[in-house]
Every structure is written in C-alpha cells, then in structure tokens.
Amino acid sequence: THLPLHRSPMASRLRLAASGENPITYSKSGAGGEGGTERNPEEARRREVTDLGGGSEVVHVARFVAREAAWGWFDYLDKRIPWTRPTIRVFGRSAVQPRDTCYVADEGLTDLRYSGHQPHAHSWDEFPVLKDILNAVHEALPGSHFNSLLLNRYKTGSDYVSWHADDEPLYGPTPEIASVTFGCEREFLLRKKLTKSQASPGSGEVAPKRLKVSAPQQHSFLLKHGSLLVMRGYTQRDWQHSVPKRAKASSPRINLTFRRVL
Ligand SMILES: O=C(O)CCC(=O)C(=O)O
C-alpha cells in the first residue's frame, strides 16, 4: 500500500524506517476484542526515526492510536484524572506550574521529585484505561518496561512546559521515555544542550573576541492527536525539550510520558 508521506518540518533529518525494519507487533485480541480497534493498522503506524547524533534518537509515530479510540481516551482522561496544578520552584522562585499534572507509578518505587515538588503517586488500579495505553506502548516498544507515568494537561495555548530534560538520576543514564498525545496538536521542540565551552564565554575583564556562536541544533515535531514520540539513548543527557505557548491553540491537549524508574 502507498501511504501519504508525513510532512516533516525538517526534511533533512529523517530516515524513514520501513515498517518491516522495526516491526510493531500487536497481539490481536480477535473479533470482538478491544485491542484491534484502538490501534491503527500496522501500515499506518509508520515510524520516523530521527538520529540526533551522539547516541540520541527520537522515534515518532504520528498515527499510533486510531482517531476514535484516541478521542475516547482523551474524554476519559480529561474527566477522570484528578488533575492538579502544583506550586513548584524554578530558579529560587515559587510559581504555579503552567499546566495540570498527575503522576501514576508502581508501588515501592523511588519517589519522583522535580522543581522542588513531589507529586503524589497514584496507583494504576485507579485508572484501568492507563493500563490499556501502557499495554499499547509496551507492544510498540519491545523490551520496554515502563513503571511510572507523568500526565500533563495543557488547557489552552497559554499552558506550556519550558525547556528541560528528564534527567533525574532515578531514570538512569539513558532513559527511554514514551510520550503519547491526545487532543490539540502542539509543537514539541528539542534543542541541544550547550557544552561548557559553548555556554557564557566567561566574565574576564578583557572582553573576549566576539566568536560566532552558532544557534543550538533544534528539531521540531508537530505532535498530533493519537501520536507517539519516543526519546531514547542520551537524549535526556544531551538535549532539552519543551512545548511552547501557542496563542492559536485553544483546545486542551493531554500528554502522557511513560518512564522507567530504576
Ligand atoms: O507534553 C509534552 O509533550 C511533554 C511533557 C514533558 O516533557 C514532561 O512531562 O516531562
């Protein structure tokens, strides 16, 4: 079958993986089962693999979850998740996090802490749908064993997540993070962290010769309703990511990032 090529914002960055090269195998739950209708047919779940260099890689599956099923999951999550907007600390100041959040994790894991905030860990048993989504992600990523999930809801285009890396030690040096998006499509940006020598060119008395500092490498992904994006290798060590404000985005977006606490 010939599929329309997904438009890629940066034409040069891609190696389109043939589906045979990276087989996604879902256990068919048979006629009447639910599994089959939630996921798009295999030929639609085309993977774009972006090699960021230096052992970092991003995999993007624009049509991971079938549209209707994805809206069903969106509605469930929007209504049933006990969303909160915690006060966090950034650069020594308190601020209300600019998006709703919720955290789910296996029992007995090291607690997650970020920006001076420790979210309450809910149990998977409270939200059966999350187990379905987790199963779909596990089937798409053979060998993955996610045990925790951070959910974010961006109510409007004014909600965002600023530049950061999910490089907390509890995830280990090369975490695989799988991100599933529902609802409003938003841009997801990645930029290379500056190395020591690239960062502020010193504060010596003699002004340093003006060096041409090239802009950090950047990649952009438009994350659509029902899409999957996976960051792996050294992406958290060497890159930062963000979902910037977008005045034009008026409807809510829900994003799930599955992680493995070691
Ligand atoms: O909403 C997204 O796509 C990203 C969320 C994120 O980076 C995070 O929760 O760490």
Ligand SMILES: [Fe+2]
């Ligand atoms: Fe993140």
